[in-house]
Amino acid sequence: AAEEGFDLEDVEGAIEEAGHGPLPVLAVVGRPNVGKSTLVNRIIGRREAVVEDKPGVTRDRVTYEAEWAGRRFKVVDTGGWEQDVLGIDASVAAQAEYAIDAADAVVFVVDAKVGATDTDEAVVRLLRKAGKPVVLCANKVDGPSGEADASYLWSLGLGEPHPVSALHGRGTGDMLDKVLEALPEAPAQRFGTALGGPRRIALIGRPNVGKSSLLNKVAGEERVVVNELAGTTRDPVDEIIELGGKTWKFVDTAGIRKRVHLQQGADYYASLRTAAAVEKAEVAVVLIDGSESISVQDQRIVTMAVEAGRALVLAYNKWDTLDEERRYYLEREIETELGQVAWAPRVNVSALTGRHMEKLVPAIETALAGWETRVPTGRLNAFLGELVAAHPHPVRGGKQPRILFGTQAGTKPPRFVLFASGFIEAGYRRFIERRLREEFGFEGTPIHISVRVRE
């Protein structure tokens, strides 16, 4: 590193920064209008337009990456969902339970000016049951005179209320310090492999693609699909299923089977559920209805899994209904709409007839293997050396930026740091990614490449 003009400390820092595996997850929950979205904006340090959203306007972005005091984590914002037919308590509880289930720690936001309401108490019961670390945020304490309001919230029995003004930033730093104490370094305990337990699969896809049917098929039994009624939210349930001689954990299968008919916010609710399932899983199986055109919603769900850095399998369902013409058009759609994930293993299945069910497990295993691939530094640099010699970066402003060396900083998914002598253009980065995939496989996994430029 030194002879290439990089400071060893910088190199180590870059590797450490890039090398993280799945990040721990913080959920921000509470009643509508207590200031959850405002707080999330403050935590992520960006002005995303989430607070300006009009009621009933759905958004599908629910997880964000954040950093505080040098530690990175994910934030799940449950602020996007309005009350619906379930009634206020059940609505708040339903969205909170998914977020809490996927989280490593929770910030529970209460409006200190209003005090604890029955709905707040309902969330407290959920939090107790979940047993996750909770930081109590007494929001809307915009000045010292509000601090007395915050102290009333001791009555919730969740420990010290932290007086905060999400709007002005007052107290948020102290609260985030507490959040870091509550958050584990990595969400390792949620990943089966760390404990030698079953691998975790999130079976996701838009409504009616056949998730519930597929789950029933692979579980080898016809389950009753419960039409759950208002107020009967229940715990998201993970299900252990034997497949291909191995044990797998399908996460959030209750969410798949639950049929709550929502009026407002149904899309947001579905997004929250999908995001929560993806966070809990190592591999996402995205089910797509092959009989219909690939939609923006399908693409969003795929993107969610990719951005979360999970292994990915694409399963095209309802294959039994596809005639030759539809199959032709489907192939064209896959190329144009999902070309960016051409690296994902693909299976064409029918949950109805059981077609190609046996191909699901090998595809999942391939994706997980790609996700965990580690390329030895020597091999990587031999490859990079040849690549750079054969295909140099275009000359820019009389200079030729060069990749000097690189290393794989982490796995799950594979993360690379490349060290360069000058700015490396996006096109050349994509070229390197393509060549890395050709050389080392990485089937079924997103890969991250960050480039450090010598000062």
Ligand code: GDP
């Ligand atoms: P959510 O429904 O829980 O996500 O709440 P929002 O973040 O949308 O906030 C609801 C309203 O409360 C908005 O008008 C915010 O500007 C306001 N608000 C949020 N945090 C604070 C705060 O710390 N102080 C004051 N005074 N208002 C706040």
Ligand code: GDP
């Ligand atoms: P979910 O909303 O994704 O859980 O979808 P469901 O499993 O409830 O399926 C939606 C509809 O598609 C139901 O009527 C299923 O019977 C039907 N379906 C699911 N898989 C298949 C399949 O492979 N072939 C056919 N023909 N229909 C299917």
